[in-house]
Amino acid sequence: xxxxxxxxxxxxxxxxxxxxxxxxxxxxxxxxxxxxxxxxxxxxxxxxxxxxxxxxxxxxxxxxxxxxxxxxxxxxxxxxxxxxxxxxxxxxxxxxxxxxxxxxxxxxxxxxxxxxxxxxxxxxxxxxxxxxxxxxxxxxxxxxxxxxxxxxxxxxxxxxxxxxxxxxxxxxxxxxxxxxxxxxxxxxxxxxxxxxxxxxxxxxxxxxxxxxxxxxxxxxxxxxxxxxxxxxxxxxxxxxxxxxxxxxxxxxxxxxxxxxxxxxxxxxxxxxxxxxxxxxxxxxxxxxxxxxxxxxxxxxxxxxxxxxxxxxxxxxxxxxxxxxxxxxxxxxxxxxxxxxxxxxxxxxxxxxxxxxxxxxxxxxxxxxxxxxxxxxxxxxxxxxxxxxxxxxxxxxxxxxxxxxxxxxxxxxxxxxxxxxxxxxxxxxxxxxxxxxxxxxxxxxxxxxxxxxxxxxxxxxxxxxxxxxxxxxxxxxxxxxxxxxxxxxxxxxxxxxxxxxxxxxxxxxxxxxxxxxxxxxxxxxxxxxxxxxxxxxxxxxxxxxxxx
Amino acid sequence: xxxxxxxxxxxxxxxxxxxxxxxxxxxxxxxxxxxxxxxxxxxxxxxxxxxxxxxxxxxxxxxxxxxxxxxxxxxxxxxxxxxxxxxxxxxxxxxxxxxxxxxxxxxxxxxxxxxxxxxxxxxxxxxxxxxxxxxxxxxxxxxxxxxxxxxxxxxxxxxxxxxxxxxxxxxxxxxxxxxxxxxxxxxxxxxxxxxxxxxxxxxxxxxxxxxxxxxxxxxxxxxxxxxxxxxxxxxxxxxxxxxxxxxxxxxxxxxxxxxxxxxxxxxxx
Numbered sequence: 001x002x003x004x005x006x007x008x009x010x011x012x013x014x015x016x017x018x019x020x021x022x023x024x025x026x027x028x029x030x031x032x033x034x035x036x037x038x039x040x041x042x043x044x045x046x047x048x049x050x051x052x053x054x055x056x057x058x059x060x061x062x063x064x065x066x067x068x069x070x071x072x073x074x075x076x077x078x079x080x081x082x083x084x085x086x087x088x089x090x091x092x093x094x095x096x097x098x099x100x101x102x103x104x105x106x107x108x109x110x111x112x113x114x115x116x117x118x119x120x121x122x123x124x125x126x127x128x129x130x131x132x133x134x135x136x137x138x139x140x141x142x143x144x145x146x147x148x149x150x151x152x153x154x155x156x157x158x159x160x161x162x163x164x165x166x167x168x169x170x171x172x173x174x175x176x177x178x179x180x181x182x183x184x185x186x187x188x189x190x191x192x193x194x195x196x197x198x199x200x201x202x203x204x205x206x207x208x209x210x211x212x213x214x215x216x217x218x219x220x221x222x223x224x225x226x227x228x229x230x231x232x233x234x235x236x237x238x239x240x241x242x243x244x245x246x247x248x249x250x251x252x253x254x255x256x257x258x259x260x261x262x263x264x265x266x267x268x269x270x271x272x273x274x275x276x277x278x279x280x281x282x283x284x285x286x287x288x289x290x291x292x293x294x295x296x297x298x299x300x301x302x303x304x305x306x307x308x309x310x311x312x313x314x315x316x317x318x319x320x321x322x323x324x325x326x327x328x329x330x331x332x333x334x335x336x337x338x339x340x341x342x343x344x345x346x347x348x349x350x351x352x353x354x355x356x357x358x359x360x361x362x363x364x365x366x367x368x369x370x371x372x373x374x375x376x377x378x379x380x381x382x383x384x385x386x387x388x389x390x391x392x393x394x395x396x397x398x399x400x401x402x403x404x405x406x407x408x409x410x411x412x413x414x415x416x417x418x419x420x421x422x423x424x425x426x427x428x429x430x431x432x433x434x435x436x437x438x439x440x441x442x443x444x445x446x447x448x449x450x451x452x453x454x455x456x457x458x459x460x461x462x463x464x465x466x467x468x469x470x471x472x473x474x475x476x477x478x479x480x481x482x483x484x485x486x487x488x489x490x491x492x493x494x495x496x497x498x499x500x501x502x503x504x505x506x507x508x509x510x511x512x513x514x515x516x517x518x519x520x521x522x523x524x525x526x527x528x529x530x531x532x533x534x535x536x537x538x539x540x541x542x543x544x545x546x547x
Numbered sequence: 548x549x550x551x552x553x554x555x556x557x558x559x560x561x562x563x564x565x566x567x568x569x570x571x572x573x574x575x576x577x578x579x580x581x582x583x584x585x586x587x588x589x590x591x592x593x594x595x596x597x598x599x600x601x602x603x604x605x606x607x608x609x610x611x612x613x614x615x616x617x618x619x620x621x622x623x624x625x626x627x628x629x630x631x632x633x634x635x636x637x638x639x640x641x642x643x644x645x646x647x648x649x650x651x652x653x654x655x656x657x658x659x660x661x662x663x664x665x666x667x668x669x670x671x672x673x674x675x676x677x678x679x680x681x682x683x684x685x686x687x688x689x690x691x692x693x694x695x696x697x698x699x700x701x702x703x704x705x706x707x708x709x710x711x712x713x714x715x716x717x718x719x720x721x722x723x724x725x726x727x728x729x730x731x732x733x734x735x736x737x738x739x740x741x742x743x744x745x746x747x748x749x750x751x752x753x754x755x756x757x758x759x760x761x762x763x764x765x766x767x768x769x770x771x772x773x774x775x776x777x778x779x780x781x782x783x784x785x786x787x788x789x790x791x792x793x794x795x796x797x798x799x800x801x802x803x804x805x806x807x808x809x810x811x812x813x814x815x816x
Contacts, residue, residue: 200626202618351664358663359656359673366639366650373637376599378625378654378717387660 023081030072030089034097037069041105059455066108067447069093070115074443077436078495094342099335103327109334111450113406116341117399119442120348122426123435124395127352129424130433130497131361132388133368134272135280137420138287142393144294144415145263146256146400151410152300153252154243154311164299165227166234172227180224187217242311249313249405253398260397261390263290268389272382275371287420295412306411310404337406344402348395352435355391364388365433422449429486431493440494448479552577552721552753553598553629558607560593560777567593569777570607575721575770580747580754582764584788585774586797591757592634594774595723599631600624612720626654630714631723634757636706638698644709645694648681651716655680684712687750688742704735708742715750722746724756728763736760740767765789773797 039045040062046053055061076089102109121143128136152158165172191214198207271282294301301307312333322332355361363384366374375381404410422445430441453475460470467473486494553575560568568590575581583591596602598609600621609616616624630651639647658673685691688708693701701709707727714722724743728736740763746752758764764771764785771788773781775797781788788794 200623202615354666355660355663358670359653359658359677360660360663362642362646362650363653365642365646366653369639369641370637372601373633373639374650375621376601376625376631376633376637377651377713378622379650380620380622 019080022079023085026081033069036065041101060459063451063455109338115446116345118446119439120399121423122438122442124392126427126438128392132364137280137284140415140419141287141290142260142396143400145260146397147404147410149256150401151307151310151404155307159237159240162234162237165230169231172231177228180221183221187214190214246314256397256401257394261394264390264393268386272385291415308409310408431496433497437493437495554610556608558604561605571779579769581770582768583757583772589774590777628720630717630719632710634725640699645681648713648716649677651713652677652680684716688712721753728760
């Protein structure tokens with residue numbers, strides 16, 4: 001902002017503006033909630049506390065204290081306080097207190113990893129749904145892509161696949177590899193060449209068909225190459241009994257990002273011409289297709305049995321560090337994943353913020369607000385939407401891989417439609433388009449699902465409440481009720497995006513209602529220029545008279 | 548005048564069984580202000596939609612400075628140098644005025660996805676360029692004070708101007724204005740007239756507008772094309788078009804045009 005501003009920028013008003021300074025309160029809250037968290041996860045201490053100890057051990061009480069502790073990070077973001085205090089609370093909670101408590105009770109680390117995995121998914125879906133306004137109900141498919149990519153290669157599955165190819169080589173030999181590679185190079189080169197040619201001119205029938213032919217050739221080349229590699233490698237199946245070398249973990253981290261992005265583009269290409277409800281249904285279908293593929297491609301995915309055990313990364317230096325900090329041998333790996341997930345989510349958040357405040361981020365929001373106008377202003381719709389799809393997918397891909405490495409077991413069960421809906425609920429509950437919002441949404445929904453509601457079930461199990469009204473039996477109902485209540489009371493989400501908040505409460509202080517009313521990001525139908533057949537008839541019906 | 552900036556030759560658009568635009572030929576000289584008029588449903592907006600690539604013509608050719616546009620996507624047409632506004636205002640409602648114009652700059656910015664992620668020098672330069680363009684355009688249309696206001700909060704007339712500013716930010720050779728004066732009061736219309744003249748005189752952009760306000764059309768245009776039922780029925784200087792019996796017929800009905808208003812048949816306006 002170089003020039004002087006005459007009106008205040010509505011996006012500059014941070015939520016803390018106008019608050020009293022809460023540095024003391026924040027520090028106090030941090031110390032108390034950390035103290036309780038550490039105490040309530042210290043088994044010997046709880047023993048010595050007697051009845052207070054057993055109260056603290058109560059699952060629902062424990063879940064509440066964990067939530068209170070995690071709220072620290074939220075308050076550090078929300079409250080107006082000295083920067084050092086906010087920094088201290090944020091960093092201290094995540095890097096110091098949480099791992100410390102996790103040393104006593106690894107389920108805490110597990111929970112935190114789970115929350116952050118879902119936060120990354122929510123951030124990815126937020127780009128697609130919240131920023132670009134494309135309702136994707138099959139988002140979990142990209143998570144599955146990342147998970148299966150690592151799952152297949154880092155488990156005994158890989159050896160079995162190699163053995164299968166070794167026993168059924170067909171006509172495949174080194175020549176096939178050469179042909180496959182040649183085909184791949186030639187077709188990809190021609191794809192690039194054709195798209196360069198048609199970048200600034202209208203596509204002709206020839207260019208369209210040659211593009212399709214080259215795509216087909218690329219797929220064939222890729223298939224041949226992969227098959228040839230499998231057959232040629234089949235001899236080493238026995239030495240790969242436990243999957244590939246864990247050293248490949250980092251390479252696969254990059255590969256999972258790319259693979260998910262490519263799948264995102266492949267799924268996006270045919271469906272992104274559709275909008276709103278149609279897009280939602282077709283993405284739902286394609287998401288299910290990926291899950292059914294995982295279920296039925298027995299050779300690669302072991303079907304509904306799932307893949308196990310999935311290998312892990314080996315990071316000797318981290319283990320040394322963890323050992324020096326007093327973590328037990330079996331906790332090293334979880335701590336490593338915790339640190340990794342923390343770094344990955346930091347990177348994802350950074351990418352999100354940077355893309356949001358850029359040419360591409362503006363184009364996404366423009367498409368969400370008005371597709372026709374965006375295109376008329378020079379925004380290439382397909383390309384921009386594909387970037388949104390691929391970016392969102394890549395976040396899911398990398399987290400899918402980490403998920404597989406954490407669980408050491410994956411099956412199609414983990415990637416059902418319900419999971420897609422859950423991630424969407426996180427985005428909407430937290431506040432579409434708002435990065436802190438969707439992270440909070442992920443935290444709240446995951447805590448509810450993994451701790452609070454099951455805790456409620458355990459806590460009420462032996463109280464003698466009749467089965468029909470026992471809240472422990474009605475977890476899903478309570479979850480649904482919370483969602484409904486949230487949407488009624490705060491439709492813009494817990495921590496709304498300022499754009500959306502302004503939009504939703506726009507009518508409250510608007511005198512002349514001259515807005516075009518395109519506020520709804522999701523169910524937007526086509527503009528009037530697309531109503532072929534009726535366009536001339538209704539051409540002028542809005543000429544001035546409508547206002 | 549140095550030749551035609553836009554040459555439309557024999558374009559036809561058929562929707563199902565309905566011919567919305569029928570064999571229309573029209574040339575727009577460089578640095579001119581041209582109007583397209585016609586009764587409701589004459590096919591004017593369909594005509595605009597074909598030029599901007601929203602519809603592909605069933606037949607015919609559209610050339611901008613010699614370059615064929617038929618078959619290009621709307622964003623490619625914008626990149627080639629045609630910008631437009633919409634009959635029913637289509638601003639990006641959740642964005643500020645400045646951001647709206649920065650979107651208009653989209654096709655002229657060089658920074659890519661990777662630049663944005665890595666915050667390269669190219670990214671900062673192109674962001675600065677977009678902000679500068681926004682400031683210049685807002686000042687040009689006189690909306691400098693609304694820079695950080697949400698587009699939907701602007702008064703109606705200013706929303707129209709913002710849409711024009713957004714279109715101008717694409718650095719067009721030709722700007723198409725679809726009923727820019729719709730819903731404006733006479734004073735706002737006068738302002739608009741001055742603005743359109745300045746677009747041509749100061750920015751050197753050719754203007755083509757669809758308009759129903761005849762006073763605006765007659766005083767502003769250097770050439771008028773009249774469409775009725777999808778066909779071009781008249782073309783020429785304002786006074787020629789005004790006195791063309793076919794135009795009167797189209798607007799007032801056959802009887803009225805022949806000077807027998809009220810005798811035989813009611814005019815269908």
